[in-house]
Amino acid sequence: xxxxxxxxxxxxxxxxxxxxxxxxxxxxxxxxxxxxxxxxxxxxxxxxxxxxxxxxxxxxxxxxxxxxxxxxxxxxxxxxxxxxxxxxxxxxxxxxxxxxxxxxxxxxxxxxxxxxxxxxxxxxxxxxxxxxxxxxxxxxxxxxxxxxxxxxxxxxxxxxxxxxxxxxxxxxxxxxxxxxxxxxxxxxxxxxxxxxxxxxxxxxxxxxxxxxxxxxxxxxxxxxxxxxxxxxxxxxxxxxxxxxxxxxxxxxxxxxxxxxxxxxxxxxxxxxxxxxxxxxxxxxxxxxxxxxxxxxxxxxxxxxxxxxxxxxxxxxxxxxxxxxxxxxxxxxxxxxxxxxxxxxxxxxxxxxxxxxxxxxxxxxxxxxxxxxxxxxxxxxxxxxxxxxxxxxxxxxxxxxxxxxxxxxxxxxxxxxxxxxxxxxxxxxxxxxxxxxxxxxxxxxxxxxxxxxxxxxxxxxxxxxxxxxxxxxxxxxxxxxxxxxxxxxxxxxxxxxxxxxxxxxxxxxxxxxx
Numbered sequence: 001x002x003x004x005x006x007x008x009x010x011x012x013x014x015x016x017x018x019x020x021x022x023x024x025x026x027x028x029x030x031x032x033x034x035x036x037x038x039x040x041x042x043x044x045x046x047x048x049x050x051x052x053x054x055x056x057x058x059x060x061x062x063x064x065x066x067x068x069x070x071x072x073x074x075x076x077x078x079x080x081x082x083x084x085x086x087x088x089x090x091x092x093x094x095x096x097x098x099x100x101x102x103x104x105x106x107x108x109x110x111x112x113x114x115x116x117x118x119x120x121x122x123x124x125x126x127x128x129x130x131x132x133x134x135x136x137x138x139x140x141x142x143x144x145x146x147x148x149x150x151x152x153x154x155x156x157x158x159x160x161x162x163x164x165x166x167x168x169x170x171x172x173x174x175x176x177x178x179x180x181x182x183x184x185x186x187x188x189x190x191x192x193x194x195x196x197x198x199x200x201x202x203x204x205x206x207x208x209x210x211x212x213x214x215x216x217x218x219x220x221x222x223x224x225x226x227x228x229x230x231x232x233x234x235x236x237x238x239x240x241x242x243x244x245x246x247x248x249x250x251x252x253x254x255x256x257x258x259x260x261x262x263x264x265x266x267x268x269x270x271x272x273x274x275x276x277x278x279x280x281x282x283x284x285x286x287x288x289x290x291x292x293x294x295x296x297x298x299x300x301x302x303x304x305x306x307x308x309x310x311x312x313x314x315x316x317x318x319x320x321x322x323x324x325x326x327x328x329x330x331x332x333x334x335x336x337x338x339x340x341x342x343x344x345x346x347x348x349x350x351x352x353x354x355x356x357x358x359x360x361x362x363x364x365x366x367x368x369x370x371x372x373x374x375x376x377x378x379x380x381x382x383x384x385x386x387x388x389x390x391x392x393x394x395x396x397x398x399x400x401x402x403x404x405x406x407x408x409x410x411x412x413x414x415x416x417x418x419x420x421x422x423x424x425x426x427x428x429x430x431x432x433x434x435x436x437x438x439x440x441x442x443x444x445x446x447x448x449x450x451x452x453x454x455x456x457x458x459x460x461x462x463x464x465x466x467x468x469x470x471x472x473x474x475x476x477x478x479x480x481x482x483x484x485x486x487x488x489x490x491x492x493x494x495x496x497x498x499x500x501x502x503x504x505x506x507x508x509x510x511x512x513x
Contacts (some may be wrong), residue, residue, distance in 0.1 A: 004044065004280055005230045005253045007127055007187050008052035008072035012230055012253045014315065015043045015063060020345040020375045027061035042316045043342065044281025046231050048132075048191060066135065071116060072127075074106040078115070085113025087137060088135045094116045094219045095136075099118070102126045110134045110192060119142050119175040121215070124184045130192025130232055136192075138236075140201035145174040147213040148222075162224065165245060165272070166214035168297035168330030174213050176220030176243070180227065189230040194218060196237040199260060203238035207264045215239040215265070219503040221247050228296050231255055242269040242288065246306060250274060254281040263287040263322045268321070270294055273306040273333055273475075279313045289326040289413040289430035290318040290348065293335055297362045298412075301332025305363060309336040317344045324379070329389045331356060331414075335363040340373050345406065350465070351382040351426065355389035356399045358439065360414045367417030367445075376426040381465035381474070382454065383421060383434035385444055387414065388468040402469040406440040413439070418446040425453050430460035432474040433494065437466055438483030440506060456480070456496030481507050489513070 005012040015023060026039040031047060040060065046359065050056065052072040058065050076098045079085065083094035095117055098108045104125040114131040119139075122128075130136065139145065148164035150171040163181070164173035177196055180186065196218050198204060202381035203215050218237035221227055234241050235258035242257065244250045246438040252269055266287035271277045272294045284290035295301055295308045308331070318324035324345040327335050345351050352371045356364055376382050388402055400407065406411075426433065433454035438444035462475035474480065478494050478501035481487055486509040494501045504510065 001060055001065045003065065003067055005189070005228055005251065006067065006069065007189060008069050009050050010046060010048045010127060010189050010230065011050060011067070011069070012044060012046040012061065012281065013058065013065065015060060017043050018342065018373060020342050021044065021315055023061070026162070030059045031352045032057055043255050050476060052421040053228045054377065067443040072105060072107055073103050075109055076102050076106060077109045077111060077469065079111065085111070085115050086141070087114030087116055089116060089311045090118070091115040092120060095118045096478070099123055099126065099128070099410045105351050110136065117177070119146060119177055119179055120172040122178065122180040122183045122186050124186065125273065127187045130190035130194070132191040134190070134192035136177065138196040138198070140197050142174065142201070142203070142212060144214060147172050148175050165211065168294060168300060168332070170300060172213040174216035176217040178219045180221045180224045182223045183227070184225045187228045187230070189228070191200055191231055193233045195235050198236045198238040198263070198404045199460055201238070202237065204263050217241070217243040219243070221245060221250065223247060227251055228253065233258065235259060237266060239265045240267045240270045243272060244274050244277060245272045246274065250276070251278040251280070252282055256283045257263045257286060261285065267292050271308055271311060272296070273304070274308050276310045282316045282319060284316065285319040286321045288320040288321060289323040289353070292323070292326040294328065294330045295333035295335060297330050298332045298359060302361055302363055305333055307334035307336055311338045313343065317346070319346045321348045323350045324348045326353040326355065327369070329357060329360070329391055331366065332360045332364045333437070334363055336366070336368055338369045340370070340374065343374050345374065345376040347378045347382050350384045351376050352384070352421070354385045354416070354419070356387050356414045356416070357389045357391070358407065358414070359397065359412050362411050362413055362415065364414035365417065366415070369418070370420045370422070371424065372402060372422040374424045376424070378428040378457070379426060380430040380463055381432050381435060382424065382426040382429060382449055384465055385416065385436045386420065386466045386468065387416065387439045387444070388437055388466070388471070390468050394487045398469060404440070409441050413442050416444045419444070421452060422450045423452070427455045428457040429454050430457050431465040432477035432480055434479045435465040435474065435477070436484055437468070437474045437483045440483050443483040443485045443506065443508065445485045447484055447486070449479070449492050450490040451455070454495070458496070478502055481505070484508070487511070
């Protein structure tokens with residue numbers, strides 16, 4: 001057992017186990033010799049109401065760990081700053097004042113109640129705790145939100161500062177309900193809820209139209225470092241639920257990310273040009289991709305050259321959403337060193353989804369990607385790699401982007417390197433076990449699929465596993481490989497596939513065993 005998150009008042013743990021999301025069997029947990037009343041079921045669990053500067057022994061099943069909670073300088077209760085917590089009064093100033101007054105290593109506490117707020121901004125070296133039955137409720141009037149400008153020139157005119165962003169571009173955007181700009185060493189944790197209340201506003205009306213500014217995120221972290229989010233539930237956000245942007249050492253532990261499944265751009269967690277992001281023990285049910293890893297469109301990708309890298313996703317449950325884990329399509333600075341393991345996908349359209357298009361540029365390099373030990377149920381297309389992706393806002397130059405004929409390899413051409421899929425079990429598949437479309441002029445370099453099984457749904461319906469301008473529908477297809485340099489298939493089994501289990505077009509080498 002290891003510690004994933006630790007603060008003076010809470011901790012999260014992960015069992016030493018290779019099971020997917022759930023523990024092999026329910027287990028008891030004791031804290032300093034006192035047995036907790038409930039049974040635990042998941043590989044990741046959390047404890048609350050700990051005391052600062054205190055030694056603890058935790059036993060979970062037959063696993064034990066010793067640790068000591070850190071020191072805490074002070075606790076500031078937002079009610080002491082005259083927050084009402086009645087769900088009606090605007091408590092923004094009280095919450096913001098508590099944050100700004102908090103000294104290093106201090107705790108801002110939001111106790112039981114409903115706190116109606118506009119966006120609040122973080123400062124470095126603090127801890128923000130949302131206690132059980134505490135809710136932050138987002139303002140529903142966009143006119144009351146501050147706007148983050150897309151870019152601001154420095155005083156000497158030699159460089160730019162980036163604040164707002166939208167789908168891989170520097171664009172003015174409303175501040176997130178919680179926003180961090182260049183802050184360090186912050187912990188946001190607890191059993192409370194952050195509710196953006198987008199379902200009570202007009203954020204999703206004319207969603208592709210910029211009205212004053214682009215829609216806000218739930219929590220937006222811009223150029224931050226060492227930020228941990230744990231335990232809290234974040235829901236009903238106007239666009240992406242969590243958006244770390246050009247940030248480092250960010251962790252999301254044992255959280256719930258919830259958005260209505262019919263609403264646009266309501267992704268769960270979207271790391272964007274970040275380095276070292278851990279997403280462990282989280283539960284997703286959203287209206288777009290559960291996790292989407294990005295690094296900007298062509299202009300920002302080429303200008304700032306900041307790939308998204310060193311991303312770990314483990315012991316998570318993705319329910320609903322377009323893709324469980326998605327790479328791209330805004331990835332012009334590249335994506336590298338990504339590992340997804342011990343995850344459970346239920347009812348998503350696609351499982352592991354990787355997408356780009358011509359025009360993202362030759363800095364759009366994706367490589368060293370591993371997906372292993374994953375279970376999928378009722379996922380229409382478990383594995384998808386698409387270099388002809390059609391985004392709704394990327395319909396310019398359609399003849400170039402979506403032409404199936406070979407084009408010239410130049411500065412506009414993206415590159416997909418090595419992808420490894422291991423120990424994946426997918427049941428109730430409808431469209432295709434896997435669909436891999438490389439570019440004829442730049443094939444996907446290497447795909448390895450090992451120890452995987454795919455079982456088709458009896459009453460499956462056809463659909464578009466590959467989203468492109470004129471892509472075909474698939475129905476109970478096995479593996480479809482088009483424009484792939486080398487494919488290695490080892491111990492891959494299928495049930496209920498219609499026709500050939502492997503459909504090949506433009507594949508350089510294929511190894512089966």
